[in-house]
Amino acid sequence: MVNLFKRLRKLQTILQVKIGTGAAIFPNPTSATKEFPAVTRLHLTFANKINGGHRGARHFWRNCLPRLKYHNPGVGMTVKRIDDQNGPSALTIYFAEKAGSAATAVANEKKVTDSLAPAPEANEDSVVLDLKNRTDKEIFDRLQIMTNAKTVNATPEDVEMAKKWAAIEAKSGPDRERVKSIRQAKKDQERMLAMARGEVDKDQV
Missing domain, CATH: 1.20.5 (Single alpha-helices involved in coiled-coils or other helix-helix interfaces)
Known part of the structure; x- marks a missing residue:
């Protein structure tokens, strides 16, 4: 027993x-289009404590990121946790070549920068999604719009x-x-x- x-x-x-939320497959080099290029990696930055709007990012890290990694083992995913509650709560999405208009439009809704995120490589482009005061579900929904990630049922x-x-x-x-x-x-x-x-x-x- x-x-x-x-x-x-x-x-x-x-x-x-x-x-569950986060179970999705990103476009890869064979399925990518000009509007939705392949996702090469993700970087998540958020504070150690949840106050100051970091709750959603923390839940995204715990709940969604493991599922994204499970279904996209070839996509690098890094996390930086900081002590500054006034610091960024941000998800940087890296694309092969150039980000599509959907990703740029969503990122421009609330512009934010993350100096802690790695710089894009020569063959990459990146956009930064502001996560403050957003739930993990709202974060994932925007990520799907930006990348055209397909939900795994x-x-x-x-x-x-x-x-x-x-x-x-x-x-x-x-x-x-x-x-x-x-x-x-x-x-x-x-x-x-x-x-x-x-x-x-x-x-x-």
């Missing part, structure tokens, strides 16, 4: 990075596994409480026996 739960836990971990097998894990989680709550109550009852019984033998002062109960 223990091995079964270990396997299920591993499957759940894989499932968490396989589906859950397979029937993924859906079935998600349902099974949800059922296990729903059952595990009452099971944990039951085990906890059994352990507490055992402790109470041991204490009462110790009291009967005069090993415990009644005032300590």
Whole structure:
């Protein structure tokens, strides 16, 4: 049973990075167009604490970035966390050759610079997306518009596994409480026996 739960836990971990917000595939050299060139890499900068508008970037880092990396293993992704809460909360997107008009237009909605992001290579172009006061879902939605990343939908097998894990989680709550109550009852019984033998002062109960 223990091995079964270990396997299920591993499957759940894989499932968490396989589906959900951020599960999408960027254009690559074979699927790229002039408007949506291949994405070569991403760089994310945000503050260590969530105040000052950095909450969304932090959630994007935790939830979306692992899924993007899972589905785009060839795209480099770097992260810089800073102590300055007034510093940038930004996502720099690097394109092969020149960024398309959609990426430029979205980036120009709220112009921001990130001096901590690596400079583009000679064959790259980059745009910077301001992430402050935006949720991780809003960030990902804009990223999709800018890159034309294609959402990866859950397979029937993924859906079935998600349902099974949800059922296990729903059952595990009452099971944990039951085990906890059994352990507490055992402790109470041991204490009462110790009291009967005069090993415990009644005032300590």
